[in-house]
Amino acid sequence: MTKPTDLTHIHSFLDEIRGEAALEWAAERTSATDEHLASPEHERVVARIQEAMDAQDRLITVSRHGEFHTNFWQDAEHPRGIWRTTDWDSYVAGAPRWETLLDLDELSADEGVNWVWRGASWEPKPGGQPRRALVMLSPDGGDAVVVREFDAVDRGFVDGGLELPLAKTSVSWGFDDTFLVSTVTGEDDMTRSTYARCVRRVRRGQDLADAEVVFEVDASHVAAGAGVDTTPGFEKTVFRDAEDFFTGTNYVALGDGAGDGADGGAGGGTGVGVTVQKIDAPGDAHVGFFEDWLIIRPMSTWEVNGQSYPAGTVLVVKTTEWLAGERSGLRAVLVPEQSESVQGVGFTKNFGFALIMRDVASRVVRLDPRNDWQVTELPGVPALSSVSMWPLDEENSDDVWMVSEGFLQPPTLQLGSLASVSGAGGEGDGDDGSGGGGWRVIGVAPERFDVSAHEVSQHFAVSDDGARVPYFLVAPKDAPLDGKTPVYVSAYGGFRVSRTPVYSSAVGLGWLERRTDEGRAPAFVVANIRGGGEYGPDWHAAALREKRPRAYEDLAAVVRDLHERGVSSAALTGMAGGSNGGLLAGNMYVRYPELFGAISCGVPLLDMLRYTQLSAGHSWIAEYGDPDVPGDVEHLRDISATHRLADTANSEGEVTWPELLVWTTASDDRVGPVQARHFYALLEELGHRNAWYHEEVDGGHSGSVDHASAARTAARSYSFIWGALTRQ
Secondary structure, eight states, X not given: OOOOSOGGGTTGGGGOTTOXXXXXHHHHHHHHHHHHHOOHHHHHHHHHHHHHHHOTTOOOOOEEETTEEEEEEOOSSOSSOEEXXXXXXXXXXXXXXXXXXXXXXXXXXXXXXXXEEEEEEEOOOTTSOOOEEEEEEESSSSSOEEEEEEETTTXXXXXTOOEEEEESOEEEEOSSSEEEEEOOOSGGGBOTTSSBOXXXXXXXXXXXXXXXXXXXOOTTSSEEEEEEEOOTTOXXXXXXXXXXXXXXXXXXXESSOOOTTOBTTTTBOBOSSOBXXXXXXXXXXXXXXXXXXXXXXXXXXXEETTEEEOTTOEEEEEXXXXXXXXXXXXXXXXXXXXXXXXXXXXXXXXXXXXXXXXXXXXXXXXXXXXXXXXXEEXXXXXXXXXXXXXXXXXXXXXXXXXXXXETTEEEEEEEEETTOOTTTTSOOSOOOSSSOSOOEEEEEOXXXXXXXXXXXXXXXXXXXXXXXXXXXXXXXXXXXXXXXXXXXXXXXXXXXXXXXXXXXXXXXXXXXXXXXXXXXXXXXXXXXXXXXXXXXXXXXXXXXXXXXXXXXHHHHHHHHHHHHTTXXXXXXXXXXXXXXXXXXXXXXXXXXXXXXXXEEEESOOOOTTTGGGSTTGGGGHHHHOOTTSHHHHHHHHHTOHHHHHHHGGGOSSOOOOOEEEEEEETTOSSSOSHHHHHHHHHHHHTTOTTEEEEEESSOGGGTOSSHHHHHHHHHHHHHHHHHHHHOO
């Protein structure tokens, strides 16, 4: 077959995301895929995953807003979900008395729109009692939302309150009964990345068209954003010009003004008696505040006053001194070692905390800004586990939630106070949520699948350039190393995203509990390839732009290591990835078909010479490169799975292709379905008979709007890969 020369117009009608012909094309292939996967076993897996998602004994966390302790909940009775609140005493006693704030199933029925919950932002009330929140709702699971102001006391939307139409929107509560709104109101107000170019100061009841633009960025940048810090005595407004996905410029207005007239290009402006100033920091740095402290975390080596700070270092300095040009007060409070990565920094009322990974296992430290930024290790973190931590009520308390989990270890939820770091995970004094005492186990999630047959280990493969690449292996105990264990490999390798040990009911029920006809249990692998953030910014930078093939070489090295160690073999190895992981999956398919028996490629980027023209693709130029820049075209074509696939039309020799599932959603307004459609159309043209396509109408980038759709989306890849690897 002659190689297609014009990939853009193989089937040009597929570019029309909601076009009738395109949807019919997708529906026909989706139906064939559903029929291919249909079996009692597949339906049983779907039902079991959904049952776990709907289970009433799931671990429940709440966020505190004065007397409200809220949680969003979905189950079989409430598929769209309910936003609810309880009192503190009944919650910590394990028998919360729930009251419904908003029932999305009722709202959807009343308004004729199947609303999807996208979160709530409460009004800031340091030391006081909030009652209003901004509720974000999506009509189809995509990134575009409507925003409505809600009164938690009256249990309804505020008459005359803030209401924003459907768009890609971010909004922050401002000062003096105002809101800082970043939203797309039209093409003139939208960046090439499809996000908001302007920040408007909107007063309650004011029409968006009449609101004042207080911050503006160039349309070639990714987005404009703003937020406020309402800490009494340390009020400030922060603006961000996100120039690309990783770099930008931050501006701050000290005081309780919104920074009237700030200009992202000029770096100045005046507010209500305040001045907007540019924060002098590296463009790639993470910038934050705690009271009068400025927190700077550069993502590359930074030279200041003759001092060199490694990437990922946590630095602090007094804000007013820094803005005045004084640099002597800058100091490092955390410097990660070579095997470490600072994953995040957060604050309670009086303390800070940092989540750190060492060889992809979690540790947590407390930062004490009132005691010379003393760093104290928090004990009690299990080995080969991951930890997440966040404040219970950062404005009024030092209490934090901590969840620890592992591949075979269900999540444990603890509540503690950073005012006392002794006995984390131990018996302590118990914490009533008021800031005193030790740590308290609030709940342990039930086991959703049988873990007795498996064990977890960590290994290191050697990539083509000699880099050591870690991976986690969840393998059947005492399985013979004869290459006969089916293995499912999961990887991502981009955007500084770290893949950590997490407990997944879907993995357990959809994969680990399966057995071959001979009774062999399967294995599950998470590969920590370059492009992620497992070893900090340098690990990410090692696979940026023209270096992207390092990520593919890393995953190939992991898979070869599995084969060489006798864990599995090519015919019994499957892999799956979504989004950037879909680009990874597409490249593994066209570059290393000999290593796999099956691949699942979800919501993928695949045409890297056109990706910037589709959906939000322009925002990822910093990650991949720009096809409009001649110097980038060569390496973008090299990582474009669509173009590499087209090249195989005229290649010499026969290729044994692994079975392939390409899946996407029409409502994905981040990556979009166009690249997946064209890639699959090319597969058909080239005669690939063992490839399948699936496209949902709703679900957005995640592919789901409720537990039923989430269970089907998860089970689909597991069933597809299992069938391909074990089919006789």
